[in-house]
Amino acid sequence: MPETYLSLDIGKNQTQAWLFAQRDGMWAVQAASSVPTVLDGDGSQFRKSIQTLLSQIEQSGDVQLLDNHGQITNIRRLEGAPAFVGMSLSAGKPVKAALIGLSEAYSIAPLRRLVSLFNCEVVLEVNLQDNLNASAQLERLLTSDIELYVIGGGANGGAQKTLKAAIENLRLVYHLIPRTVRHQIVYCGNQDLAEYAESEIEAGLDMHLASNIQTNPGQEDPTLVWKAMLKAFDRLRLQQIPGLADIVNDLHTSVIPSDFSAGRMVRFLERSSENGKGVLMVHVDADEVRVIAARDQKLNGIAHHCQVNDEVLRMARGLSSQVTDANSFANYVYNRALFPDFTPATLEDLGIEQAWARVRIREALNALQKLDPDFGYNPSLGLTRAYEPIILSGSEMHLALPHQGLMIALDGILPHGITTFLQDEHQLLTALGSLAPHEPLLPVQVMDTEVFTNLATVVTVDTPISDGQMVLQIEVNEGEQTPRLYHKIQMGDLKRIETLQNNKTELYLAPEDESDVGMGLPGLGGWVGVMESKVGVVVDARGRPLKLPSDEIARAEALHNWLWELGG
Amino acid sequence: MRKVLIRSGQPVYKQVRLPMPGNVLVRTGQEVKVGDVLAEAVIPQEFQIFDVVNHLRIHPSRLDQHLKRLNGETVSKGDVIAQKPGLITRIFRASQDGKIVSLREGRVTLAMGERKLQVMAPIAGIVVELIPGFGAVIGLAGTLIQGVWSNGLNASGSYTRLEFDFNDPQQRNNFPELNDKVVFSGAIITLERFRLLLAKKPAAIILPSLMPALVNQALESDIAVLSLNGFGDQEVDPVSLDLLGKMQDQEVFLLSDGLGQPAELVLPGDAGKSSALFDEEVKLGVGSLVRLLGEPYSGSTGRVVELPEKADRFASGLTVKYAVVERQDGALISVPVTNLLLLDVAVETPKD
Numbered sequence A: 001m002p003e004t005y006l007s008l009d010i011g012k013n014q015t016q017a018w019l020f021a022q023r024d025g026m027w028a029v030q031a032a033s034s035v036p037t038v039l040d041g042d043g044s045q046f047r048k049s050i051q052t053l054l055s056q057i058e059q060s061g062d063v064q065l066l067d068n069h070g071q072i073t074n075i076r077r078l079e080g081a082p083a084f085v086g087m088s089l090s091a092g093k094p095v096k097a098a099l100i101g102l103s104e105a106y107s108i109a110p111l112r113r114l115v116s117l118f119n120c121e122v123v124l125e126v127n128l129q130d131n132l133n134a135s136a137q138l139e140r141l142l143t144s145d146i147e148l149y150v151i152g153g154g155a156n157g158g159a160q161k162t163l164k165a166a167i168e169n170l171r172l173v174y175h176l177i178p179r180t181v182r183h184q185i186v187y188c189g190n191q192d193l194a195e196y197a198e199s200e201i202e203a204g205l206d207m208h209l210a211s212n213i214q215t216n217p218g219q220e221d222p223t224l225v226w227k228a229m230l231k232a233f234d235r236l237r238l239q240q241i242p243g244l245a246d247i248v249n250d251l252h253t254s255v256i257p258s259d260f261s262a263g264r265m266v267r268f269l270e271r272s273s274e275n276g277k278g279v280l281m282v283h284v285d286a287d288e289v290r291v292i293a294a295r296d297q298k299l300n301g302i303a304h305h306c307q308v309n310d311e312v313l314r315m316a317r318g319l320s321s322q323v324t325d326a327n328s329f330a331n332y333v334y335n336r337a338l339f340p341d342f343t344p345a346t347l348e349d350l351g352i353e354q355a356w357a358r359v360r361i362r363e364a365l366n367a368l369q370k371l372d373p374d375f376g377y378n379p380s381l382g383l384t385r386a387y388e389p390i391i392l393s394g395s396e397m398h399l400a401l402p403h404q405g406l407m408i409a410l411d412g413i414l415p416h417g418i419t420t421f422l423q424d425e426h427q428l429l430t431a432l433g434s435l436a437p438h439e440p441l442l443p444v445q446v447m448d449t450e451v452f453t454n455l456a457t458v459v460t461v462d463t464p465i466s467d468g469q470m471v472l473q474i475e476v477n478e479g480e481q482t483p484r485l486y487h488k489i490q491m492g493d494l495k496r497i498e499t500l501q502n503n504k505t506e507l508y509l510a511p512e513d514e515s516d517v518g519m520g521l522p523g524l525g526g527w528v529g530v531m532e533s534k535v536g537v538v539v540d541a542r543g544r545p546l547k548l549p550s551d552e553i554a555r556a557e558a559l560h561n562w563l564w565e566l567g568g
Numbered sequence B: 001m002r003k004v005l006i007r008s009g010q011p012v013y014k015q016v017r018l019p020m021p022g023n024v025l026v027r028t029g030q031e032v033k034v035g036d037v038l039a040e041a042v043i044p045q046e047f048q049i050f051d052v053v054n055h056l057r058i059h060p061s062r063l064d065q066h067l068k069r070l071n072g073e074t075v076s077k078g079d080v081i082a083q084k085p086g087l088i089t090r091i092f093r094a095s096q097d098g099k100i101v102s103l104r105e106g107r108v109t110l111a112m113g114e115r116k117l118q119v120m121a122p123i124a125g126i127v128v129e130l131i132p133g134f135g136a137v138i139g140l141a142g143t144l145i146q147g148v149w150s151n152g153l154n155a156s157g158s159y160t161r162l163e164f165d166f167n168d169p170q171q172r173n174n175f176p177e178l179n180d181k182v183v184f185s186g187a188i189i190t191l192e193r194f195r196l197l198l199a200k201k202p203a204a205i206i207l208p209s210l211m212p213a214l215v216n217q218a219l220e221s222d223i224a225v226l227s228l229n230g231f232g233d234q235e236v237d238p239v240s241l242d243l244l245g246k247m248q249d250q251e252v253f254l255l256s257d258g259l260g261q262p263a264e265l266v267l268p269g270d271a272g273k274s275s276a277l278f279d280e281e282v283k284l285g286v287g288s289l290v291r292l293l294g295e296p297y298s299g300s301t302g303r304v305v306e307l308p309e310k311a312d313r314f315a316s317g318l319t320v321k322y323a324v325v326e327r328q329d330g331a332l333i334s335v336p337v338t339n340l341l342l343l344d345v346a347v348e349t350p351k352d
Helices: A044-060 A104-118 A134-143 A161-176 A191-201 A223-240 A244-251 A258-272 A310-317 A326-338 A347-371 A395-399 A402-413 A428-433 A441-449 A552-566 B060-066 B169-174 B191-199 B212-220 B238-246
Strands: A004-010 A014-023 A026-036 A084-089 A095-101 A120-127 A148-153 A184-189 A207-209 A214-216 A255-257 A278-284 A289-295 A298-304 A387-393 A418-423 A453-460 A470-477 A485-490 A494-497 A505-511 A526-530 A536-540 B003-017 B037-051 B080-084 B090-093 B098-104 B107-120 B125-131 B135-147 B155-161 B181-184 B204-207 B224-227 B251-256 B263-268 B289-292 B301-306 B311-313 B319-327 B332-336 B340-347
Touching: A004 A044, A004 A428, A014 A044, A014 A428, A026 A044, A026 A441, A044 A244, A084 A244, A084 A258, A084 A428, A095 A104, A104 A120, A104 A148, A104 A184, A104 A214, A104 A223, A104 A258, A104 A298, A104 A347, A120 A134, A134 A161, A134 B037, A148 A161, A148 A223, A161 A184, A161 A191, A161 B037, A161 B098, A161 B107, A184 A191, A184 A223, A191 A207, A207 A223, A223 A244, A223 A255, A255 A258, A258 A278, A258 A289, A258 A298, A258 A428, A258 A441, A278 A347, A278 A395, A278 A402, A289 A347, A298 A347, A310 A326, A310 A347, A326 A347, A326 B212, A347 A395, A347 A402, A387 A395, A387 A402, A395 A402, A402 A418, A402 A453, A402 A536, A402 A552, A428 A441, A453 A526, A485 A494, A494 A552, B003 B037, B003 B107, B003 B125, B003 B238, B003 B263, B037 B098, B037 B135, B060 B080, B080 B107, B135 B238, B155 B238, B191 B204, B191 B212, B224 B251, B224 B263, B238 B340, B289 B319
Parallel strands: A004 A084, A084 A255, A095 A120, A095 A148, A148 A184, A184 A207, A278 A387, A387 A418, A453 A536, B003 B340, B155 B181, B181 B204, B204 B224
Antiparallel strands: A004 A014, A014 A026, A278 A289, A289 A298, A418 A453, A470 A485, A470 A505, A494 A536, A505 A526, B003 B135, B037 B107, B080 B090, B098 B107, B125 B135, B135 B263, B155 B251, B251 B263, B289 B301, B289 B340, B301 B319, B311 B319, B319 B332
């Protein structure tokens, strides 16, 4: 049997598996399947569902994953088993984390950015500069139902007193309070205290030491702590999810967070890109939006669950291409949270669904901006820094038609300049991320061929001039056999230009003096070559902030017309 | 596929567990009443940390000379823990009864008092299973109606259906007393009406569905709230309505799975004629009773008459697997399978 690699992703609703094998010397997807995720109960149903999934892969791929009785077994005993099984997980409640640091700017904020890639919810922050007395600090550490403690802070060789007191308190927390799930502790502070922390807390395998996240004053390197965080995540999830430990043991693997797994690939794309821009992934599910951004060698991410309130409902209603009364809109959104598998069957429901997704994307981007001030998002102006490609994935994108998905993303993200929108329809980025450290060639070759669907190239026109005035002229060159096409774009327009099949379409952008199309300066244009894409080239001259009519019917009509322009 | 239970004369089970390991105080087969403690964990009420070296101003190497107690020792209020003699004697005394739990780096940590974390039986029944270290499963027989959203509170009281016409101005001053009752209202409950209900201090409010404008009020209230179908203006299915009718003036229990989570309305009673040891897993199929999600049919029920393998394109343009459902009015409609809530109905006739 040929060498194969298997990747499993245990999502909130679906557990997916992908089998990769070499085809003509190149790695490619050989089989893929999915089953509903079942985490409730004693683990037997969970094991059964994974067994079903592996059986489906076995039937469609040239591999052995189960024993002769169709049961999960020690995979190393099987002939023709994959060389490695990668496993990522986003199912289950977020890990409740406490961050302990010496200052807001140099330790707490970096720790927030660190844990956000590891499916954590920060439930407590202890800033040691707040001068809490030791007893009060201990009370705070004890009050919340914390699963993961991350201690940072202090320059190597720097002051130790307050950090030592916090370490002593953690020892008490770890040993005195009985817990269903054993706490995990990650230490990434002053390295002079690392050994002290380990011997003092006496947490054995629940203690994870890492280098100082603060490499120099004001400089952080979370990559130094990733290994420790992965170990802590793995140990927590194995305790929390019944049956997972046995499966991980049988498959000889470990569990990593799905976001971290996808983040690995987003980071790789950014590093291998030569356009000097960042790479952004926006994953939109029914209940949350996950954003991962790689830029300037930094990787940050967030899983954002939008809290429903009157303000976000009002914003969302203002972005619907259907006229819906406020009560019906709110009913839909609240019921949607109860039934995440719901399919919008009517046009009105679809209008609400997609408007709600737009607002959730905006809220998630805003949350990432708060986490990482260098991200480059402004709630009214949109994504002000350059990211290319912007990769879309998740159940909402899967549910929408290509032009609808693009429209949701365009209105949610509000990009500037020129960028490419791709779709990771089968969430292969997550699958590849868990295998990348074991077979680095595999993700490179798979991504070259089949991961992404090219959705569109978007050209955004930034201009101060008013609606109806011309902002850009475009000359389209589809080859010497075809006469050149010319388009005049006016302020307020959203225009689609189809791309050539299996060929490059060339466009000459000639912006007006005050119009900026992302070529470096207002008024500066030039030739742009674009490959075939599902929607084509989309020229967005609607302005930033997006100007929408104040009248409800006119607004819905404008949104509907724009959607129609992109594909109906 | 998500489902809700609607049962009568059937076994009902309720799991009760501590959030942290402790001691289980009941045994299998034991009869428990509402409020009986099933399990408890004992943890210190508070901690006190005293920095002996800095507060008594002593040299760390001479710490042992000044400490009067050892790690692990039990202390009583007023006991001297550390002392530095001199012209002015400095003393650290235990402020409460407790135990020295740590003595390190010149710091003494006292664990004082004890706090019991207990879980109690929310309903009377028999302990049918123990969860070692955490709690137990209570079993009983009776009627159960599952709702899809609750504000996380448990309650019990006499069930009453509110027969009050909110639209009749003549009835305005005759709003019934609802003190400690579990109240069901089939009327449209606006924010004003909801506040009126809350002011009557019932034990719980059960609604067919909840207006989104009431969510914050419900979450902030100390009165249990259950929505059977979700949000909006929906009707109760006839099976549930029939069972609710049989609960009138009887003691019922609302058992919630947590804030924003489903909850169950339980009327303890006879086991009926069911002799099955284990529940058969109910799956969607032809003949299944379902509740429809999404407008314009939200909350209405029907039976699946066809479940094709193929997918169909809906008005939204999305192509998904669907079921043909015969609604109660006889109308046949196609509904995406994802927009069906399976009603797991088992209604038994009680024993004579």
